[in-house]
Amino acid sequence: MNNPDIKLRTITMCRTGVSNAEVARRLGVPKGTVGYWKFQDRARHPDLYPPAGAKCPICLGTGPTDRPYSYLLGQYLGDGHIIAKPRQHTLSITCCDDYPVIMDDTQRAMVRVLPGANTTRVRRTGCTDVKSYSAHWTCLFPQHGPGMKHTREIELADWQSEIVESHPWEFIRGLIHSDGCRITNWTEKVIAGERKRYEYTRYFFSNVSSDIRGLYCWALDLVGVEWRYANWRNISVAKKNSIALMDLHVGPKF
Ligand SMILES: [Zn+2]
Structure with missing residues (x-):
């Protein structure tokens, strides 16, 4: 295994959180070699790896669970934003304190869409920010960009449109x-x-x-x-x- 290209491809895939076994299968590299390359790379660049436990359905290529995603997309487009930092992004959705059930729905959807990412609630006056921390929220909401949402073009990716088309009511519920x-x-x-x-x-x-x-x-x-x-x-x-x-x-x- 002296092919530098295959090593680079292996490491790139490992950094997205795909399991060693899956990388080995997809690239035809022995599992032990994948593990060794990943161990070396992780020691040098620990910040380039997702936190243990957070499984990004976009990086893994599985796609998010449809129903909670459609709902969360509606919530995100309505009252959500992503704060992007070099190592960690925060998805934050503001919920009115008058609607505790909606707050629960929002937090549950975050956990189902990105399992393993920590969620929390931050109280403000009259409302609460429901937050989830992961570098992968920008994978799930590619609409993220500089400035307010109404100052830029908001267009759904094809995979997002397909999810909304199969669960339109969840999307409408999230927006309402x-x-x-x-x-x-x-x-x-x-x-x-x-x-x-x-x-x-x-x-x-x-x-x-x-x-x-x-x-x-x-x-x-x-x-x-x-x-x-x-x-x-x-x-x-x-x-x-x-x-x-x-x-x-x-x-x-x-
Ligand atoms: Zn990702």
Whole structure:
């Protein structure tokens, strides 16, 4: 094994967290050799290896678990951001303290999407940041970039679109849980001479990024929910059948 190219390929694959056995199988290198090269390289560059236990589904080539990923993507596009440092990235999603169940859902989705990465909660005034630490969050959310999301183009990678297409409701739920709301208003109507109180429900989604609003509308189209613009940044769902669908799959926030 004197081929420098195969050694480099082995080390590169090891650094992404693929197991020795899998590297050996994919590259046709004896397992013992993989282990030795990795041992040497890790001693020299420990920071280039993922923390023990964190398994990145993108680097491993397995792809993330669809349902929790679709939900987390919605949450990330709504109220999430990644703080990227040379050795460690932090995914942070801000959750309102009024909705403890959503906070639990968010943290559970993080754990399922990137198993092994540590998660924590940081309290602020009226809200809590749910955080997860791993250098691999930028693999999972390639939309990460400098500046605010609405100041740059937000486009899904093909693999992300495929996940949303197979679990559109999870994506919509994530977006509503971050930047949406369900409201019940009432009005009075005179029917056959009698004044009656009449309640109606609306779903709103509000985001300043036109790309993110576009993704929300695209997902609504996938599930047959009718929508319209209430104002330039606010999308409303008001039709009876569409509200019934939204109530079945999303519902009020808790
Ligand atoms: Zn990765």
